[in-house]
Amino acid sequence: MLLAFLQTGMPTEKSSSFHPRSQHVVSRLSTGRHIHTSPRWFVLCFACASPTFCRAPRRSNGSFPTMPPILGLFLLISTTCFLQATDGAKSQFRFPTHRTVRHPSFNFRSKRSMENQFFPAFMTEEMMADEGSGGKPKDIDVPVKHATPRTPARRTEVHVPEQTCPFTCQCQPKLIQCSNVRFEEVPEKLPAELEILDLQDNKITEIKDDDFSNLVDLEVLILRNNKISVIQPNALAPLVKLQRLYLSRNALTTIPPNIPPTIMELRLHDNYIEKIMKDSMKGLNHLICAVLGSNPLSGDAIAAGAFSDMAKLAYLRIAETNITSIPTGLPGSLKELHLDSNKIKQVKKGDFANLVNLIRLGLSANEIETVDDEAFKDLKHVKEIHLDSNQLTAVPPGLPDLKKLQTIFLHNNQISKLSNDSFCSLKRNYKRVMYTVISLHNNKLNEIPQNTYSCLNGRGSLHLGNS
Known part of the structure; x- marks a missing residue:
């Protein structure tokens, strides 16, 4: 019974590997352990020491004799019990000071977006372009490849x-x-x-x-x-x-x-x-x-x-070759077509048939002399056309009908004449094109009609150097 009494009343060490308020933080008290002390310690100490104290002989005048060795042992036991009890009480109410360590399962980078990380650093701009x-x-x-969210797991080296x-x-x-x-x-x-x-x-x-x-x-x-x-x-x-x-x-x-x-x-x-x-x-x-x-x-x-069977083809570049005409049968899915620096001499009607999704057209640095009427008719969504560095003598027809056209490059040509409707439609109740860039520098312009650029955006730019 005494052994059971001692086991229930002795200090116990409480496991504190993880802080009770967080599963990601390892907390350890600066003292190394929590101490829980029972009032039974006082009862045990008094039961062991008080009989000896009570049986100590008294002098004839009623006073206690000089402290015997057994009394010193009693005081030692009592003092030890008191200090142990008070220290345990303090440990129960004191706010634990601890050091914080990241749990292996906690990875603060796990929420970081992996978007645009498909290509490694060694894949340079030169290679991609x-x-x-x-x-x-x-x-x-x-x-691009996206990372699939996963439940955080223990970090392992692979x-x-x-x-x-x-x-x-x-x-x-x-x-x-x-x-x-x-x-x-x-x-x-x-x-x-x-x-x-x-x-x-x-x-x-x-x-x-x-x-x-x-x-x-x-x-x-x-x-x-x-x-x-x-x-x-x-x-x-x-x-x-x-x-x-x-x-x-x-x-x-x-x-x-x-x-x-x-x-x-x-x-x-x-x-x-x-x-x-x-x-x-x-x-x-x-x-x-x-x-x-x-x-x-x-x-x-x-x-x-x-290329006609490629239903998803959106970007096609065939530049710096010796082709003399625009390839036929291009898929309607195209959004960008780049045919720069070739030997193309003419843009014919039907060359861009079915290209209703085309946004950007590059025909720079060819040998284009003429553009047929309605050659751009099917380009309903085109925003940018490059016809610079060719041999054009007039602005290509049909530009005012391209309602989403914003940028037109016609510099480094042989254009010598402009009309009021070269870029802007003169029709009433007609949605007008609002250009942001019209480039005409390095041409042979002698006269510019007054309303030629009436549909240029207020913040747009007009390039007329050396014209």
């Missing part, structure tokens, strides 16, 4: 096994970067879970059928600025999840065969491609962005309807 024409898509929404990381490369989970390491062929034994593979700026000359045979999860393949002249027929077929393929600045003479139908972005500029056949890009129904400039395309090298 069209080196041949110096531009990149605007207003084109190419889907490393790519050393045997799967090629020598001189930099490896992270699902990403391998082997740029500018002088590889002459695709490295072997790449991990099957790879999603991004960067092999740009090397000396690879050929892509073999089995180079990517196990990369079924690959989404981005970067092969720009190599010396690739041959891609074997089934080399790209295993890449069933591929979305972006960068093959610019190589030595290809044809569009690679069997490009996966999941592809959304294809860059083939700065190669030696001479023809684009109707079946060259067949089945690419998910393609959004295609860049094919700086290739030796000439005359009718682009077959009619070569």
